Amino acid sequence: MKAIEIVRVTLNFIATSESWSRGLYFPKTGQSSITKEEKIQLKESFPVIICHPSGGFNLAFRMSRNGFNRLQDEAALTLKCMEKCRDGGFEEVFMTKIDYAVKYDYCMRLNLKGKTEVYASGFCLDDECWRLYEEKVHGILAKALNDKAKSIQVTWGNTQCQWSVNNGLSVLDKEPLFIGISVSTLEKAFSIVDIGPNAESNDEALEFRKFWGEKAELRRFKDGRIAESIVWESEQWSRHLVLKRIVEHVIGRHLSLSMENIICAVDQLDFSLLHGAGDPVAYSGNLLGAFDLLSKRLRLIEDLPLKVSSVQPLDSAFRFTSVFPPEPHLLANEKIESLRLNKYAPSCIQPLEVMIQLEGSGNWPMDEIAIEKTKSSFLIQIGESLQKTWGMTCTATENDVDVLTAGYVFRLKILHERGLNLLNKEGNNQAKRVPSTDKKLFTHSQHASMTNDLQSRYSIYGPVVRLAKRWVASHLFSACLLEEAVELLVAYIFLNPFPLGVPCSRINGFLRFLRLLSQYDWTYSPLIVDINNDLSPSDEKEINDNFLLRRKGRGENGQSMEAGMFLATVYDKASESWTGLSPSVLELKRLVAYARSSVNLLTKLTFEDEVGPYRWECLFRTPLSNYDAIILLHKNKLPYPQRLLFPSEADNGKIIARGNPSKSFQPFLLPKDLKNKPAEALKNKLLIDFDPSRSFIRDLEKEFSNTFKLWHDSLGGDVIGLTWKESYSSKKRKQEEDENEAHNPSKVLKVAGQVGKGFVRSILFLKAPKAHELILIPS
Template identity: 55%
Template sequence: MQQGLTDRTKMIRVLWRSTPSEWNIMDGFSEFGSSPLIVGVMLSLLEKSYSLVDIGPNPENRDEAIKFRKFWGEKAELRRFKDGAIAESTVWETETWERHTIIKRIADYVLSKHLLLRQEDLTHVVDQLDFCLLVGGQDPVSSSGALLEAFDTLAKQLRLLDDVPLKISTVQPLDSAFRHTSVFPPEPHPLAYEKSSQRLPNFAATCVRSLEVMIQLEGSGNWPLDPVAMEKTKSAFLLRIGESLEDRGMFVTASEDEVNVLTSGYSFLLKIFHERGLVVQKQAGDSNIQSAPSEDKELFFRSQHSSMINGLHGIYQAYGPVVRLAKRWISAHLFSSFISEEAVELVAAYLFLRPFPFHAPSSRVTGFLRFLRLLSSFDWTFSPMIVDINNDFNLKDEKEINENFMLSRRSYEQNPHDIEPAMFLATSYDKSSEAWTKQSPSKSVLKRIASYAKSSAELLTNLIIHGQSGQYTWECLYRTPLSNYDAVILLHKEKLCRPHHVLFPAEIPNGKLVIQGKPSNDFHPYMPLSKSVVRSLHDTRDKLLVNFDPTAYFLRDLKCAFPVTFKLWHDSIGGDAIGLTWESSKKRGRDEDDEAMLDPTSILKEVGDERTPG
């Protein structure tokens, strides 16, 4: 293993876990056949570990070249490199998104060739969780290069606009797809190209997800101070920017609420950030970020977070895959309503920044296991989680964070069930945990998340050590029991905006069927295209639904109709089930008495009668 993996690893350790107590050395190794031999591999820098080529000796060094060819056999080949050097080498060609399996391929080859082991005798813990990140057998992260190119094209066009009253100075992407932490980064849509494009596919997805982009304009003293007037001014600027881009051949959908630009296969949602929006002055010299308009404050937090996470990804290449697995797990267990993806990214960042007593994880499975353990064991009630990515904090900062944390916990003795925020995440841009966890998760929800994480960590540990056996498989980590909810809404899979993202179709749980609705004909996730029906590409684009998700609108309607009746649990990535848990009547106000008196069956019938597409 050491000879085959060379400098790809820092350390290799071989261990036979259970030597029989009655074993006698004179019996040889026959007694070890029933006990697995475990090989632990610690990777070096991922650039080395996932390299496609191993460079051996120069053929002029005859003795070393013979040894190299004897060891590698048919895998050895003589290659000329870009610098003109000629050397013996081995090549492990693979797709970019599969490079984390190169160590596995090398180990398989070496052990099979030199120890005559069969493939079925070797089990590698490396890619067993990849199934939850694939679409059509491929990881969509492979198209991230096209996404970044599309953004660069848009950013260049925005900076070159000369017919907008104020020049655009900064263009920053905010979506998680740009920082390599989106579970399913969007793939190029065949209808999201410039007007000059005449690409007409046989079919296309009806919905296209827009990626948020933040714009900053050059300074001006003419901005209004009134928050409402400021937002109206931003809308006017965005509409003017949209018109300018449309004049330059891009496809733009615009309204007073949002401006979306479709170019290079992607849709971008433009947002304007103005620093003055962060400070609404109550009196001269009084600046307070707490009173800022919600959109500017959110854009500020998101821009700071994106910059910080991008820096972390540059240091730890395993970080992105670990976060994607973590987000998929959060969604698969229907926690999407209660914990933001930014919060998940920060929790994962913590385990990379403070891995003691281990090294920072270099593999996705190891990192995911540590994420589950951290989520389940961290003392959220009495400890803030301080995520210091750039080593920005000094003693004064840590004191301020701890004071903010203690302030949030003052009510604990009077009301242990009402701690806000229950999950305290402190960063350089948010020392009071206001950005991502101020409202959610609650203490009860966080307790439930921790319980699920503990159970999943135990299962994953068992799978790593003992392998897959019986009904407990790697897939079980992403299957959630629907019996843990008071009621379940099953959605029509064929009416979801991205049905191909559903990991496991929900099984109908045992219980009373209250209502069974028929799917609406108003929406279909795919639109068939025929040149005999569709006369032009423009007509087809008009059928696109930008940023539309029927499940999200259904959830919004339910929250409005039943604000205190129950909690809604759902999977925002690829779920076809919504869980409902009744809220305690103690939490309801007296004005909700009529609603509380309703029969649960009647309430559920009203839920089923909510009319939304799908």
């Protein structure tokens, strides 16, 4: 056999051989076999046996049953990795760094300082006392978690690596005991009911109650069975905390540890998902119900030349990957029956894109502009019909038709059938002749459909995407990495988890996203996301050819205006849709650096109890000192100020401008605004898709396209970072500054402040310029 075949056979033997139950015995030279008595003695003494030819000596005498089970799991996973990954999985198996934080879904620490029970067995045994304590903890957890956990590792690194025996044994309890848990399935891990023995089994029921204590209760189930059980009452959005609660209960009960000494890396990042969003699951039923109602009514429209044949939701809220799942708005209804407000109602509302396809027809015009005008005409007719037949409020602009129903605003888009046929039949080259709106809608629909399927397969996918989007936006990368690109990056770690298993917790999935971003070889490799195994070898070859073609277009220094990330899918083999223009090579380098820093911090937080002032919140706080200048915005002029995670403040830098807030816009509707007003007048107060931040950034990009680059948070940040473009900061430019004060950076920033008057709070030049006067921006 070849060497690789020997490796495969060996791994398969470790993973699957039944010989391990009997033990492996290598007799002495010239001896036919080991005696039965010797085998019995070894079997009684050790859980795993590899008997040395010298006779009676077990090479696996230090291996525990749990350790061997983990070894078998790793061998099986390695075989699968070698089978599924290209090049035999060499890079995944031998070149990928694996530590506890990324390996286990749930990482926990027990602080055992001063725990005298650990030393009760003394130090004179063959097994050290702390190893016996590891086995005790493992036994408790294995019994409590049962089939919820695939594997459990308990390790007590009881001394620091630099410890010397000359310093004595007083340091042996300073380091925490580490617990790593890999989940078997999400359904089992998130289950809130654990069923124990039947009531008739007295001894087993007594043992069950002794183990679980006051949590055990006798319940009757739907099948008529009466059994002992444990119920972990939990809301749907917090099911990921069930496993944590189980561990805290049994560890606290059987080891007499307080909650302060049981640290679980489980929910520390949930604040970023709940802030400004509330319960992320509560409104999902309302949203899907509203969409179903709209879809049925669209299909029932009779007064159209072509009937509506299909309706597909495109917004990320429908696939549960939106950072801020939309809440139903009081004024976005057919009838407004009650205007009593328990809280301030937002004056802005985000529309949710919905794609419509019509019946086929050969009467569509061939001209691109005429096609767009025809689609607009259809949308207006659809809106009028919905309004006339069902009383649904519809608003139309030159580009969009919005429908208000059941508390939501749906933005209708039509995909032209001929454009879809061209894309399906003739591929990407022909697709460039299709109207851009149809191409965009097609890619959106394909992406929405595929990622929705992914969410149905992996329920943890949605929360991980939301964390990833929060991180990207919090570090002002919203313009560099589109939401859809983030969704595909997270999809990749679920579809290609090797050499690990599929992530089954939020923190673990988020850490893997950051590692992918920071460690992937973006310069020499395309990232191929094959969600439904649709890509054939010829498709992969086409993708690689497209990647090489783009790479050849770079200059001698390896940089170009092309995007630095090549993200390919079955519907986008040339990486045009989401990463065609961004992130650029320089933006990607910045992204990678930020991701690497976050990986280090997140890993450190998982293993260390205290890391100074740097806590979990710092993963979503961006250092403002990394920009040449910053623009701070008035928080109460943001469209959704409740979404702001951390208000921005700068302690250094030169203040170039300050401004007072405008009175022309309020983010909330006050009760007095709604009192004694007719329904239609109230609906007119609702601002659909209004975002002053987006408008301000668009104006700045138009005005200063060659001067500075903007970095912003599209999810509701109150700061915009500025970095001078290379052409502006060149030596020639600096000479021009001395000759022409109009090119002075502080002058430029003052003009930028004028563009955002009433919205800009202050502008700071972080690289202090020469003495400049303070200017007040009029509101």
